[in-house]
Structures are given as C-alpha cells and as structure tokens.
Amino acid sequence: MTEILYFAWLRERIGTPRETVETGAATVRELVSELVAREERYAVAFENLSAIRVALDQELTDMDAPLMGVREVAFFPPMTGG
Amino acid sequence: MACTPRIRVQTETFDTGAELAAFGAQPRTGGIVTFSGVVRDLAGGDLTAMEIEHYPGMTERAIAGIAAEACTRWDLTDCLVIHRYGALAPGQPIMMVATAAGHRAEAFAAAEFLMDYLKSRAPFWKKEITAEGAEWVAAKDSDEDALKRW
Numbered sequence: 001m002t003e004i005l006y007f008a009w010l011r012e013r014i015g016t017p018r019e020t021v022e023t024g025a026a027t028v029r030e031l032v033s034e035l036v037a038r039e040e041r042y043a044v045a046f047e048n049l050s051a052i053r054v055a056l057d058q059e060l061t062d063m064d065a066p067l068m069g070v071r072e073v074a075f076f077p078p079m080t081g082g
Numbered sequence: 083m084a085c086t087p088r089i090r091v092q093t094e095t096f097d098t099g100a101e102l103a104a105f106g107a108q109p110r111t112g113g114i115v116t117f118s119g120v121v122r123d124l125a126g127g128d129l130t131a132m133e134i135e136h137y138p139g140m141t142e143r144a145i146a147g148i149a150a151e152a153c154t155r156w157d158l159t160d161c162l163v164i165h166r167y168g169a170l171a172p173g174q175p176i177m178m179v180a181t182a183a184g185h186r187a188e189a190f191a192a193a194e195f196l197m198d199y200l201k202s203r204a205p206f207w208k209k210e211i212t213a214e215g216a217e218w219v220a221a222k223d224s225d226e227d228a229l230k231r232w
Contacts, residue, residue, distance in 0.1 A: 080201070
C-alpha cells in the first residue's frame with residue numbers, strides 16, 4: 001500500500017489531501033499514468049507534469065524515480081517558501 | 083567546527099528582536115546577519131491574508147538539510163531558521179534566518195544561501211486571499227536560477 005499526499009492547488013484540484021492506493025507502478029511516472037486513467041480530476045491536475053514536483057518518503061526527486069520500497073509519495077507545485 | 087542549527091516551524095508569530103537577544107553569543111562570533119520576511123500587501127492594498135501551507139515532516143527535514151549544508155560550507159558559530167505557516171495578515175512576519183560567524187562575509191553568504199534554498203526547496207506554498215478570491219503564488223524561474231550560484 002502506498003500513501004499519496006497532495007499539496008496546494010494539486011490538493012484542491014484532486015479534492016483530497018491524501019489517499020492510500022494499491023499500485024504496481026515501478027516509477028512515479030507510471031503511478032501518475034495510473035491516477036490519470038482513473039478519473040477526470042486527476043487528468044486535470046496532472047495535465048502539465050513540468051509544473052509538478054514529487055517527493056518520495058519526504059525527499060525531493062523526479063518523475064522517473066523508482067517506487068520500490070517507498071511508503072509515501074507526495075505531489076505538489078514548485079515551492080514558494082521564504 | 084560545525085554549528086548546531088536551530089529550526090522552528092510554527093503558526094505563532096515571533097519577535098525578531100527577542101530571538102536575537104542571545105543569538106550567536108560565543109567568543110568566536112564576530113558578525114551576525116539576519117533576514118526577516120514579512121507579508122507584503124498587494125498593490126491595491128487589498129490582501130486579506132496570506133495562507134501558507136506546508137508538508138509537516140518534510141518541511142523540518144528539508145530545512146534541517148539546508149541549514150546543515152550552510153554550517154558545513156561556512157564556519158558558522160550559530161544558525162537559526164524560523165518559518166511560519168497558516169493564515170498571516172499583511173505586515174506580519176513570515177520567517178527569519180540568522181547566521182553568526184567569525185567574519186561578516188561568511189555570515190552574509192550563509193544567510194543568502196539559506197534564503198535561496200528555503201525559497202524553492204522547503205515545502206511551503208503561499209496563497210493570497212482577497213475579497214475577490216484566493217490565488218496561489220507562482221514560483222519564479224529566477225528563484226530556481228538563484229540556486230545555481232551555490
């Protein structure tokens with residue numbers, strides 16, 4: 001089981017801050033494809049992948065990162081701290 | 083000798099002056115640099131609030147990593163990072179960094195490094211709330227470019 005977290009406008013577009021999914025995806029990109037195929041709201045939220053960042057177990061990474069052994073996946077827009 | 087950074091992620095406000103009272107109090111400290119970020123109102127003065135969302139857990143981890151890197155790159159004697167989240171009114175403090183070092187060049191460089199990285203590597207997202215609605219603040223390309231100089 002993989003926990004998926006969404007933040008900022010991604011959370012608003014998908015309509016939930018977190019969900020648990022059963023996935024066989026090998027990479028983040030494959031997981032995104034599975035989500036996008038599920039429902040329209042995911043397709044809308046993930047329309048422009050270059051505007052989305054991903055963290056695996058709270059470490060920033062990229063869309064081609066492997067999901068093996070990962071418990072927590074987080075998707076969010078570019079950060080605006082400071 | 084590496085310093086031990088102090089990091090706080092909180093909703094409550096803070097007093098920059100009070101935070102600095104005991105900051106960098108060590109014989110080796112020769113200079114202290116601080117930066118504070120405050121909620122800027124919009125041009126028309128119609129900002130109701132700035133809402134800051136963050137990723138609990140990752141936020142603390144990311145800031146700790148950035149601060150540890152600053153302490154490795156420069157010979158700091160003290161380092162403090164405070165960042166707020168939640169709904170903040172215009173004029174309120176959002177965050178502050180303080181660095182202390184033997185000499186000013188190190189303290190300035192470390193503070194700039196911390197700010198550049200906090201801006202685009204610490205998981206915070208700002209949303210501007212006005213009477214007309216709410217809008218997420220977009221990240222700037224220049225923020226990402228700023229990391230390249232380090």
